[in-house]
Amino acid sequence: MYPIPEVLSLTSNNKPSSYIPVRNKGNDFAWDIITGLVLSHALRKQIKQYEFDQFRNDCKLLLQSKLIDSPNFWDVINRMYFTEESICKISPLFLLFKVQRQGEKKKDIGAANFRMSDLFSNLMGDLILKDELVQKHNFIEHEILTIFGNKLEKYDVDAAREQAYLPYLSHAFQSDLSFLAIRPQYLLQELTNLLKLYAFAYCSQLSLNIKDWKCEQPVSKPLYFILDTEKASSERTQPQRYGYRLLVDTFEQVFPVLSALENLQFDEYKCPLWQVYQDIINYADQDRLLTDINTYLEIFIVDRIGQTRLEQHQQAASTSEAFQQIIDLAIEQFKVSTSSRHEINGKYTRALKELCSDFIQSRGRSGQVLVLNQDQLMLLTNISIGNKDKLLMNDLMREFERRGFYLDKQSQQALVDFYERMGNVARMSDSGDAVYVRKTI
Structure with missing residues (x-):
């Protein structure tokens, strides 16, 4: 039973809630830093006081000792992996460089970034990515990763400080993050995009559920999008009634x-x-x-x-x-x-509107509408199909909706046309009713 005090007391000011990542000011989010914080939390690993230049020098000393016959080859390696921090393209682990912890939280990481990463930490719950993003590397990359791995430290995550506000979305996020984790290259490519997708999904679904507190648990609320390749129309009832205007209100x-x-x-x-x-x-x-x-x-x-x-x-x-x-x-x-x-x-x-701006477009007389572009659609498609080989189109739409993204019949047909151009559709009947969609990875 939740503790009820003997006397309710009124605070002097309205306090910002930990259930929302924005404040009335200071909402400059750096998504590369947020991505590093989220990955650090998911792996329960961190790196302290290890500057990038020191890391490069350690790699130089080790590789030169192993490439005695080719001492000048280091210059090639340096250009390949260490110019403009290209090392981050080898493994998602190198994102931890951006969020080094030195005792207390570093000021240059930014309060806004910690707020946003806390949102994802709460969505993650007790999830831990135990496989440590295992992937194939060449000899040089293996040596570089070994040096970096020796500097990684485990850290214990504090006990959860709040109950999930949207349990259904938390479960979906955990499933999607686990799906990406066993595909490290895809995770490296899409983790930031996944976080942006869920930042929108969380804020929009929280808003739609905010006054429905008499329910025993929140459920996914209809919020309709159109594809960015479609024309907007005021005659489309669902996107007009359950779209942008509803959300902003x-x-x-x-x-x-x-x-x-x-x-x-x-x-x-x-x-x-x-x-x-x-x-x-x-x-x-x-x-x-x-x-x-x-x-x-x-x-x-x-x-x-x-x-x-x-x-x-x-x-x-x-x-x-x-x-x-x-x-x-x-x-x-x-x-x-x-x-x-x-x-x-x-x-x-x-x-909140600015945080959701990637999903909002102005469409002339139709005004502003919610849209999904092709990159967002492909990410949604792949995580929705998950570890299955393919999904029936109707089941795929249910998975979209579980994550807070709804499409009316017209947009669903436009989506099938898009999939057919991508070549990841299989029609299993002559009538065309049984449409299966495959992943693109």
């Missing part, structure tokens, strides 16, 4: 609702809103808890909205009703235009 509620959640966190281990609600309505002493929440709400109204609003307020008759009032009032406080909170929430909304 829900962005406005994310920070207010999560700020209310922060006031309901009574332990170091954080829980999502839907879990807190379940614990509150199942709490043994409902009368005491209801009195406590009603008192809290009156203090909240006076402090955040005003005395006049308190005169219109009616006390809740149940903890469920009281919980609804907590959320409604949390949103209402940000609508007071004379308050700085209104401006701050606008910054959070814009930060």
Whole structure:
């Protein structure tokens, strides 16, 4: 049972939530650094105080000692692997160079990058990539990796600090990361793109689920895209009704609702809103808890909205009703235009929109729409098929939707045409109904 305190207390300011990676400022994400942080967490490995120039010099000394008959060959090796850090193309392990830890977190890694990597760490849960990205290398690459491997250290990840807000998306991410890990070259090529895909999926699905806290667990919510090669049309009901506009409207509620959640966190281990609600309505002493929440709400109204609003307020008759009032009032406080909170929430909304900008396009009279380009489609296709040889088209669409990406019938047909041009479609019946899609790797 989630711990309920004897008295609910109102914090002086709305706190940013760990369940969202953006803040009202300071959202400059460096995806190469984030990728390194995520990989370090997944492997439970790190590297400390080992500069790239020192690494290159160590490689030079070792390889020259083994290539005595060709002392000048080092110049070739240096150009091949160490010019502009081309070494990173050998193995994903070398991404750890970008996130070296020296005692405390290094300031130059950036708070925004740590926030984003924490999001993926929470999605990962207890997943560990144990195979250490084994792949084939030539003699020189093997020696270089050996030197680097000797500098790697294990580190223990702190115990989870929060329960997954979107368990279904967490399970999908763990599956997809494991799929890439047994294909190190593909992981090296696509890991950053996978993280960008899931950053969007998480923020969009969190937004769509943010007010559906009465459910026992969140589920994937419809959010419709079109292919970037398609023409947008205002007559397409699903992309218009359950697309860009719906998403942006829900962005406005994310920070207010999560700020209310922060006031309901009574332990170091954080829980999502839907879990807190379940614990509150199942709490043994409902009368005491209801009195406590009603008192809290009156203090909240006076402090955040005003005395006049308190005169219109009616006390809740149940903890469920009281919980609804907590959320409604949390949103209402940000609508007071004379308050700085209104401006701050606008910054959070814009930060979320900017984070999702890779999936947004302006299409003339149709306005802005959500789109998937060919690279995103191929990555989605490969991770959705996963370790299977092929998937029936309908099953593939279910896998897209499990990750938060929905296509209407028109876009699905355009996608089949795209697959046929790629040559990874097999039709198993004369009618063409049984369409199977194969991976491209």
